[in-house]
Amino acid sequence: MRDLKKILSVFAFTTLVIIALGFLASNATAGDCDGESGAAYGLCNAYCEAMDCDGAPQASQNACDKVEAKYINITGMTLPCEAPSCQSDADCPGSAKCIRDAHTGIGTCTCIDIGGCT
Secondary structure, X not given: OHHHHHHHXXXXXXXXXXHHHHHHHHOOOOOOXXXXXXXXXXXXXXXXXXXXXXXXXXXXXXXXXXXXXXXXXXXXXXXXXOOOEEOOHHHOOOOOEXXXXXXXXXXXXXXXXXXXXX
């Protein structure tokens, strides 16, 4: 019974976080996450903007790590605010590719290999 309460508590907390991320996503301003949509946008916005995990964090390292892991699990890519900027593929490490945003023209190194980048 105790385990069931613990599981339900975790589920309720996770549900609230997802709802909050959706709210943040719908009220966000322009930034690193403009190319994202759905859950990826919410997680990106939470990490890069609301929690500011890539700058002066407004959340614990554990919280930042969890949001980052969920984003990577959904997209298979590095968060845009954590990806190195680039002008061409030659600027990127290993087999990552330089993907340029059509709106901003800013390039970021992104792992697009299903097996992972080296």
